[in-house]
Every structure is written in structure tokens, then in C-alpha cells.
Amino acid sequence: MKVAILSAALAVSWSAQAADVASCSDPVGQGYFPEIGLIGKKDAGWSEERITGGITKLVKTGESDLDILFVDARKDIVSARDDGGRVSLLTKGENAFSVIVVYPGTTAEVYTFLKNSSGHLEYLHTLSRSGDGVLITKASVMRGDCSYIRDRHRDRKTRDIRAQAKVETALSRKRIKASPARADGAVRALRAVVNYLRAERGLDLPDVAKRITATKGWGNVARRKRALIGDTLPEFVAAVRSLPEDLPPDLSGTQRDLTLFLLCTALRWTAGAGLEWSEIDFKAKTITIPKERMKGKVAHSLPLGPQMLAMLKQRQKDGRSDRYVFPGLGRDEKGRINFDAL
Known part of the structure; x- marks a missing residue:
């Protein structure tokens, strides 16, 4: 969980400035500390190196500028460039590339990002730190896993997709x-x-x-017939009209009336199902669908025939809803169906 939060923090901090190229984490390896400076004979030698929850990201900050961002053992987000490092592309191959970070007079680091023969993404981090201004001289190599390595092929022709x-x-x-x-x-x-x-x-x-x-090799799939023509239409209308009135929670009557309404007006489902009483003019015998529910974002008016007018007047008389013509089941504050309101 902590790794995910730190990774998100890195993304938020740099998303507006940089494009991620690689993201790796939890490096483990070995470090060597020679007997020099602050390191005495007792503490000199090899020791295990591990940054639990450590995250390393390679980012592109411009056309060709690279930077290494990492979360250190103190959980601080550090930029190699901001820390005084010079970041450059060192080598580039088909399945691996390396970036070198040089901190003049003290440290050189090489980050190698690769895809191994098994298809696993990983990275290697080698470090050499020495010089008159260095209190602890050190050499180390660590390895970590990568969640992604992108843009490995950006500057060269991509192989054919198979x-x-x-x-x-x-x-x-x-x-x-x-x-x-x-x-x-x-x-x-x-x-x-x-x-x-x-x-x-x-x-x-x-x-x-x-x-x-x-090669004209497409599947040649016949288009679906989306229109009811011939004898099919009267049979369908008769079947819909035979549906009984609402008996909550069964809303077969509302489904019947809505289906017939859509057939007669040719409105889309979203436009017709949300019809409100305020959108019906019984005197002018018209309905007007507001632009918010129309695909073209333009208000649309339609005339109503005798059958649709009779159906709408009957629904208004039944009084299922003060707002919607085709209401669904009412729900309480917790989202449960409220049968008492029907």
C-alpha cells in the first residue's frame, strides 16, 4: 500500500512536467565499503543493500532530457538533476538501455533497464562513490523489478506486428x-x-x-436488420399492447407504453424514457425534448397522434409521478426500492 501511495505521489508531482519511461521498485543487492575515511576495519567489507518500498523512475522532461526520480530510504522524493546530477543516455539496444548519472567529483551511477529472455522487466543499479569530499567511499550493485518500461523503440523502426x-x-x-x-x-x-x-x-x-x-479477407459479416418490416411489425405491436398494467414491482404497463411511445416518435431511448410532464403541451398536441437529452444538443419538437395523446392523458390521470411520464420504481435514501411510495 505504501509503495502504491509513493508511486502515486511521484506521478502527481511530475505528470505535468515529464513523461514516464520506466518505473521500478524494491532494489536489493550488495555494497562494498573499503577501509577508508569514516569506515574502520571492523565495518569494512561487503554488506547487503536493500531499499524496501524504494521506487525508481526514469522520466523524459523534454525532447531528449532524461531524469531519474527515486524514493530513498527516508521516503523522500528526489530528482537526480535537482540533486546536482548530470543524466545522460549511455547505451541503447533492442532489449536494454542504460542511463548514467554523474555527480561531479563524488559519484557515478549507471541504471540499466532491460527485458530479459523470459520477458521479465527489471533494472540494475551500479554505484561508485569516492573522492576527497566523500566521507564514506562505496561501490554497490542492486537489482529491482519494473512494472513497465516504455518507449524502448521510439527512435527506431518498429518490428512488424505479428x-x-x-x-x-x-x-x-x-x-x-x-x-x-x-x-x-x-x-x-x-x-x-x-x-x-x-x-x-x-x-x-x-x-x-x-x-x-x-486480400479482401474481412469476415464479410452481413449487417443486422434493425427495422421491423412486413408482418413482423404488426405482430410486435400486438404483443406489446397485450402486456398488462403495472403491478409493482412489475412495471409491464410502463414498459408497454414507453415502447409504443418510442415506436411512434422514433426517439432514442434516453430521450424518450426521461420524458417529463412539463415537456408535453396537451393543447398544441406536441412534445418538446430539451437539447440536454438530444444527441445533436438541439431541442426537438414532435406532434402527437390521437393514440399517444390518449395514452399520455391516462398516465397523467393515474398519477404515478408528478415529474416523469414513465417513472421507475421509487427508492429511499439508502437506494433500496420503496414499495410504500408506489
Whole structure:
């Protein structure tokens, strides 16, 4: 819990100024203290090094400026640059890169962030401290785990994306054979993410759907028929009209009237279900939906036919709610259904 809080504190303190590249924690290792300065013969030698709850972050503060932020044993948040260190990229490879921090005249530190052969993210921290102004001469090496290491490929061409990106047709893999629509949706979602990374992060990524489009390999899923036509519509309306009146907690009558109201007005669910009595003009035989409930954010007025007028007048007569035409079940202060209010 403490690590999470400290990590959040680091993120809040620096989110407006820097972009996180790596975040690592709980380093453990060995340190060597030679018999020199304040270190006597009794205290000289190797000892275990550990920073419980220690967090180390590599951040990018500008186009190319790097900084190391860390939470030390005292739980203080420290910036290497603010502490007088010079932070530079030392080496960069496919699965690892190193950053060196030099505190002139006293200390040199190397942070290596890597992805090992098993796919695990970790970092190595080596330190050498010596000089006339140093009270305790020391050399150490520690290792910790990383929760993420980002932007390892920012300045070089990214390798081709494999796996789902190279599926030519929805039927070419057995596990997605039964759902070409889901396979198409997965590729479209991946393409949207890639396009976002191209635009926002400047990454050089391939078009994951290019080959599928070129080979006409999409699932060719037929569009759903969303309209009730032919004999289906009268059958549906008859079935809805046959629903009984409300018998709380069963609101079948309200569901019946709302469904018919939406069929007659072609309003969206959110626009129609929230209809209020103040939005109905019985003299003009119209309803006006305010812009807040309309998708286009423009108020919308509609005429009412004889059947809808009769239904609305009957609901007003029943008096289920002083505000809403199609009210749900009432609830008390604790969010429980209040049957006494029905």
C-alpha cells in the first residue's frame, strides 16, 4: 500500500512536467565499503543493500532530457538533476538501455533497464562513490523489478506486428472460426490503437489491416436488420399492447407504453424514457425534448397522434409521478426500492 501511495505521489508531482519511461521498485543487492575515511576495519567489507518500498523512475522532461526520480530510504522524493546530477543516455539496444548519472567529483551511477529472455522487466543499479569530499567511499550493485518500461523503440523502426495483424481471413484460425464478426472487430480495435499511437506518440507502426483489406479477407459479416418490416411489425405491436398494467414491482404497463411511445416518435431511448410532464403541451398536441437529452444538443419538437395523446392523458390521470411520464420504481435514501411510495 505504501509503495502504491509513493508511486502515486511521484506521478502527481511530475505528470505535468515529464513523461514516464520506466518505473521500478524494491532494489536489493550488495555494497562494498573499503577501509577508508569514516569506515574502520571492523565495518569494512561487503554488506547487503536493500531499499524496501524504494521506487525508481526514469522520466523524459523534454525532447531528449532524461531524469531519474527515486524514493530513498527516508521516503523522500528526489530528482537526480535537482540533486546536482548530470543524466545522460549511455547505451541503447533492442532489449536494454542504460542511463548514467554523474555527480561531479563524488559519484557515478549507471541504471540499466532491460527485458530479459523470459520477458521479465527489471533494472540494475551500479554505484561508485569516492573522492576527497566523500566521507564514506562505496561501490554497490542492486537489482529491482519494473512494472513497465516504455518507449524502448521510439527512435527506431518498429518490428512488424505479428499474430492477429496477419490473419488474412476470419476462417483462417480455428479459435475464431465461429465468430468472424468478433475477429473483424478485434482487428479494427487494434487498428484504432495503432492509429492513435501514430498520431499522438509519433511511433512508426505498420497498418495492421492493410493485408486484410488488400486480400479482401474481412469476415464479410452481413449487417443486422434493425427495422421491423412486413408482418413482423404488426405482430410486435400486438404483443406489446397485450402486456398488462403495472403491478409493482412489475412495471409491464410502463414498459408497454414507453415502447409504443418510442415506436411512434422514433426517439432514442434516453430521450424518450426521461420524458417529463412539463415537456408535453396537451393543447398544441406536441412534445418538446430539451437539447440536454438530444444527441445533436438541439431541442426537438414532435406532434402527437390521437393514440399517444390518449395514452399520455391516462398516465397523467393515474398519477404515478408528478415529474416523469414513465417513472421507475421509487427508492429511499439508502437506494433500496420503496414499495410504500408506489
